Amino acid sequence: MLDTNTDLKSLLKDPSLLVTKAYVAGEWIDADDGATFAVTNPARGDVICTVPDLSRAETARAIAAAQVAMKDWAARTGKERAAIMRKWFDLMMANQEDLALILTAEMGKPLPEARGEIAYGASFIEWFGEEAKRIYGETIPGHMRDKRIQVIKQPIGVVGSITPWNFPNAMIARKAGPAIAVGCGFVCRPASETPLSALAMAVLGERAGLPKGILSVVTSSRASDIGKEFCENHAVRKLTFTGSTEVGRILLRQAADQVMKCSMELGGNAPFIVFDDADLDAAVEGAMMSKFRNNGQTCVCANRIYVQAGVYDAFAEKLAAAVRKLNVGDGLNDGITTGPLISDKAVAKVEEHIADVLKGGGKVVTGGARHALGGTFFEPTVVTGVTQEMKVATEETFGPVAPLFRFETEEEVVEKANATIFGLASYFYARDIGRITRVQEGLEYGIVGVNTGIISTEVAPFGGVKQSGLGREGSHHGCEDYLEMKYICLSI
Ligand SMILES: NC(=O)C1=CN([C@@H]2O[C@H](COP(=O)(O)OP(=O)(O)OC[C@H]3O[C@@H](n4cnc5c(N)ncnc54)[C@H](OP(=O)(O)O)[C@@H]3O)[C@@H](O)[C@H]2O)C=CC1
């Protein structure tokens, strides 16, 4: 069996970025009781290393340290905080290759995608570091002659963060960026599948000069315990979560006990609509990026592809041809476009959705089965003849299945696209300007991609409506979730 740990260490220019301790209150620690859990490589199935399995006690220490550290951190000028964050960004980019190797090893996405994620994650540290200088308040004309009204914005307090495995770097960066930039202490609990990217980021944060306690990384296999500590510890004033709607609901209920401000970036069920006036080649290219990026494992991946009847067959043929060119394998190898799925459970869900389509009369055009490589590798798949009654119409597949629904009219497709409890990302391809305007306004989603399959950038507000979540990440709006407004009435 390949020893991934040795392999990985020998691949890194800076092997000290592969860390097997947790980072709490500025110290690299083991669990109080010495417990550990294994991190595995989903492409090879072997153990990379073990990391400390922390409990509520160590989490409480991280929170207490964050509360102390943020007094001085918040008192610094935005420019002082920005300088350290700029250094953190520079270090992430200088170590992009090593960070990408660690990410691919623990998560499975191909190395070029991992490099892209590191640059994407780093961009949030850069962007929010710059925003640290622009936490503006306002002056409001007084309501009486002797009154002066001022509004200032202050850091909300200690932030608890829980993130998923699908973007082990970027999901943390886009929460840590605004929190730390505005002066908060930040305690993050990365997904148990992917703690190594978070720890490597913390090494670089420490080197950049983040004061002890401002950033802690609590590695733990006991997510619900850590979630409870975040929700029950009175020092935590904000919870930020990315993951499933199901877990988001649990956390919202728990956070209600101390009326905690929450940001929730939850599940999606993105429609991707191709109208008959669309540039079909561009639409295929956009669908490939939106559907097969990260092997279909993103909350903004196209989940339902609606194609107008006049171009349905041509689109299906072109898409299937593009899908057949995908190269499945270990993301650490050259030329791989598509890695493994994260777990057996993920493969089971993909199989369930395909079986349901076939049961309802749909057809597999390409793919449709586990890949010959074994493990959690799955063939990139296109299915046709998909209808609103099938599971894929209402549930997120989170895998490499492109289901093609047929539609006739604009009105019909907007209604179908909106017929979901989710409202994160949506996409459509069309050229008629009247149609573009009507459809972009009619889609009940936080994000609409028009003639593009990629919408992610640090400069825009990312987030969903309906049961896809609360709050926005990225852009100048991204700071607001980590700030409290204080109104000061001065009588003169
Ligand atoms: N919006 C998005 O970006 C994402 C959506 N999903 C959707 O969710 C499905 C399931 O994926 P999964 O990874 O299991 O998503 P989860 O929502 O279960 O996990 C996301 C994070 O929450 C943690 N967690 C799980 N249960 C609790 C709890 N009770 N209290 C506190 N934290 C908790 C997980 O920990 P641990 O790592 O230990 O499991 C992980 O860190 C996917 O198939 C997809 O449909 C998944 C990931 C991201």
Ligand SMILES: O=C(O)CCCC(=O)O
């Ligand atoms: O899947 C997610 O959790 C976030 C999508 C990644 C992105 O495009 O920002």
